[in-house]
Amino acid sequence: QKEVEQDPGPLSVPEGAIVSLNCTYSNSAFQYFMWYRQYSRKGPELLMYTYSSGNKEDGRFTAQVDKSSKYISLFIRDSQPSDSATYLCAMSAGGGYQKVTFGTGTKLQVIP
Amino acid sequence: DTAVSQTPKYLVTQMGNDKSIKCEQNLGHDTMYWYKQDSKKFLKIMFSYNNKELIINETVPNRFSPKSPDKAHLNLHINSLELGDSAVYFCASSFGTEKLFFGSGTQLSVL
Numbered sequence: 001q002k003e004v005e006q007d008p009g010p011l012s013v014p015e016g017a018i019v020s021l022n023c024t025y026s027n028s029a030f031q032y033f034m035w036y037r038q039y040s041r042k043g044p045e046l047l048m049y050t051y052s053s054g055n056k057e058d059g060r061f062t063a064q065v066d067k068s069s070k071y072i073s074l075f076i077r078d079s080q081p082s083d084s085a086t087y088l089c090a091m092s093a094g095g096g097y098q099k100v101t102f103g104t105g106t107k108l109q110v111i112p
Numbered sequence: 113d114t115a116v117s118q119t120p121k122y123l124v125t126q127m128g129n130d131k132s133i134k135c136e137q138n139l140g141h142d143t144m145y146w147y148k149q150d151s152k153k154f155l156k157i158m159f160s161y162n163n164k165e166l167i168i169n170e171t172v173p174n175r176f177s178p179k180s181p182d183k184a185h186l187n188l189h190i191n192s193l194e195l196g197d198s199a200v201y202f203c204a205s206s207f208g209t210e211k212l213f214f215g216s217g218t219q220l221s222v223l
Contacts, residue, residue: 046212049210
């Protein structure tokens with residue numbers, strides 16, 4: 001079993017839809033949770049960063065972490081064609097020299 | 113100015129050759145990384161250097177040797193390239209946190 005599981009998609013939604021992306025994990029030591037967005041032929045860029053459980057909102061993006069269920073989510077409101085990319089969840093136990101473990105990514109396509 | 117730059121962007125080579133990928137960051141970060149992304153987009157850490165000191169070395173074949181001449185540079189040398197080494201290699205940097213800044217990647221194709 002992989003430490004971090006993520007549905008690879010692809011996920012196609014119409015413009016304006018609410019998108020929900022999810023990851024599950026098995027390592028209870030993870031405390032830092034991130035979402036990266038990767039456009040085709042580009043490097044991943046950090047989108048959201050949260051510590052421990054709870055919600056964090058940034059514009060149209062909301063990240064949720066439920067440590068009791070070992071489940072994290074990213075919601076995108078009013079999705080735009082420019083949101084079309086691969087979204088990678090990532091996690092770390094922290095505590096010094098950070099080793100970040102990534103999910104396999106979900107490919108999202110927002111159709112105009 | 114590009115924050116994390118790596119060269120070359122594309123690398124096509126024959127099996128058995130030796131090649132290097134260079135990475136430089138101008139963010140003032142103290143930690144640099146090499147990640148490998150396979151054809152299924154799975155991103156896996158290979159190495160991490162903090163202030164020129166190797167701190168993470170995942171189970172990577174000895175044919176891969178990172179070198180950090182200073183904390184702004186991290187190079188990756190690969191000996192005796194194999195077909196299975198074909199992937200996209202990303203350099204990244206951070207400053208004491210999990211917030212990684214990635215380069216645009218080097219697409220390595222071994223024929």
